[in-house]
Amino acid sequence: MxxxxxxxxxxxxxxxxxxxxxxxxxxxxANAVDLTLRASMLRHSILPGTTTEGMMSFHADGPPPVLRLPQGKPFSIDVVNELEEATIVHWHGLRIANAMDGVPYLTQAPIAPGNSFRYTLAAPDAGTYWYHPHCNTLEQMARGLTGVLVVEDEEDPGFDRDLPLNIRDFRLGSDGQFIELFKPRNAARGGTLGTVGTVNWEVAPTYDLAAGSLVRLRLAVTDVTRVGTYDLEGGTALVIALDANPLAQPIAPKGIVMAPGQRADIALRVPDSAGDIVSLSLRTPQGPRLLARFRPLGASIRRRLDELKPLRPNPIPQADLANAETIDFIFGWSPGGDAPAPSICGTLGYTFWSINRVAGQSDIPGPGEPLAVLKQGRSYVLRLRNETPNDHPIHLHGMSFRLLRSDKRKVAPLVTDTALLLSKETMEVALVADNPGDWAFHCHVIEHQRTGLSGYLRVEA
Missing domain, CATH: 1.20.5 (Single alpha-helices involved in coiled-coils or other helix-helix interfaces)
Known part of the structure; x- marks a missing residue:
């Protein structure tokens, strides 16, 4: 040698x-973190001349920050719980690994006070999403813990500005303080509406935008209850995506129906003149309620909507309808009405609702049997039947589905994670069970979810 x-x-x-x-x-x-979110209490002014006590946020001085993630690349977020109660964070609409989904006991233990949890998110789909707690959900969301999450497009569509709009109510009295967060009578019906409507925690804010520019408005309804119809008036605008998925044919931004959990992306061509104000409003029985105004500023830069690049479809698999298995789900009243089991994540103290005649017991160890067991890679049609006189936005974690048909209305073949099921409506949706794990399946009117209208689907490899 x-x-x-x-x-x-x-x-x-x-x-x-x-x-x-x-x-x-x-x-x-490997030990690096891209972002730290701290759940904590704060005082903040919502109504003029008042300071609301007992609010919650992931930001020390105001609303939860807008999170921006790269498409298809891992992004780590440390959630630090500085509250005096347990919490957890769910990333609404993201098709991510089950262990990162943020549902108590189904995917992880709640984050105890003083503790933290690292979420590593690799989001395959671009678009507008949001994040919120899934523990003591009604109280924490009602007090402010709802934020917008954006997965950036790999290819820049060409907007001059990107403006997320966190649309939600607070239940405040005239003194600016919280009133009772829900009423049992309302929880057994359509839910308890808020009293003060806000956009990004402001009442009817005005945003100055470059005249003649192209702006992407990202509307996210992070409210706990309200199903609403929204209109954008002024300028030239088109809805280009719903629930993070691009529309093959953009539509006018008039009469946009959105329930809690749903989102809409609007391409706005800002008017050229400073006097031409664009407004976003909510339809109410008393007439339109102004939510936000958009004011042209400066000399026009004279952009055109046709300069924008079309959004690329997200890589969501198409269901094989010819070989799909159909599974029925019935959304109705609770057959029993027993008090819910105690939980570290709290309860509302009532059981009003059920899926397939079983009232869901949320946020407890050993959450019972799945509503259905799906095989990974197989195609399914979910037949959603609403027996009640109330609307229910039905949200599925971890997977996206396509709307197929309804017995009450014509539905566009939209890809979504949250479908608004109208009173007495039966709707069919299709999906490929492409993400293994136990996935929460529930109504996103939080009072309904927390009083029985919840369960989970299991996808087995």
Whole structure:
């Protein structure tokens, strides 16, 4: 065997040191976090001249921040619980690994006060999403813990500005303080509406936008209850995506029906003149309620909507309808009405609703049997039947589905994660069970979810 020179030994030592350094860098990167969110209490002004006590946020001085994630790349978020109660965070609409979905006991233990949890999200789909707690859900969301999440398009569509709009109510009295967050009578019906409508925690804010520019408005309804119809008036605008998925044919931004959990992306061409104000409003029995205004500013830059690149479809698999199995789900009253089991995540103290005649017991260890067991890679048609006189936005975690048909109305073949099921309506939706795990399946009127209208689907590999 040839001898080894001193130079080779030194080079070997250098290589070993380099390897060690590389390993240290890799370990350092593995332990790195992209963002830290701290759930905490705060005081904040919502109504003019008042300061609301007992609010909650992931930001020390105001509403939860807009999170921006790269499409298809891992992004780590540390959630630190500085509240005096347990919490957890769900990333609404993201098709991510089950362990990162943020549902108590179904995917992880609740985050106890003073503790933290690291979520690593690799979102395959671009678009507008949002995030919120799934523990003591009604109280924490009602007090402010709802934020907008954006997965950036890999290819820039060409907007001059991207403006997320967190649309939600608060239940406040005239003194600016919280009133009772829900009423049992309303929870057994359509839900308890808020008293103060806000956009990004402001009442009827005005946004200055460059005249003649192209702006992407990202509307996210993060409310706990309200099903509403929204109109954008002024300028030239088109709805280009719903629930994060691009529309093959954009539509006018008039009469946009959105329930809690749903989103709409609007491409707005801002008017050229400072006097031409664009407004976003909510239809109410008393007439339109102004939510936000958009005011042209400066000399027009004279952009055109046709300069925008079309949004690319998200990589969501198409169901094989010819070979799909149909599974029925009935959304109705609770057959029993027993008090819910105690939970570290709290209860509302009532059981009013059920899926397939079973009232869901949310947020407890051992959450019972799944509503259905799906095989990974198989196609399914879910037949959703609403026996009640109330509307229910039905949300499925971890997967997206396509609307097929309804017995009450014509539905567009939209891809979504939250479908609004109207009173007494039966709707069929299709999906490919492409994401293994136990996935929460519930109404996103939070009073309904927390009083029985919840369960989960299991996807087995």
């Amino acid at each position: 040839p001898g080894i020179s001193r130079r080779e030994v030194l080079l070997g030592g250098a290589a070993a040191l380099a390897a060690a350094a590389t390993g240290a860098v890799a370990a350092s990167r």
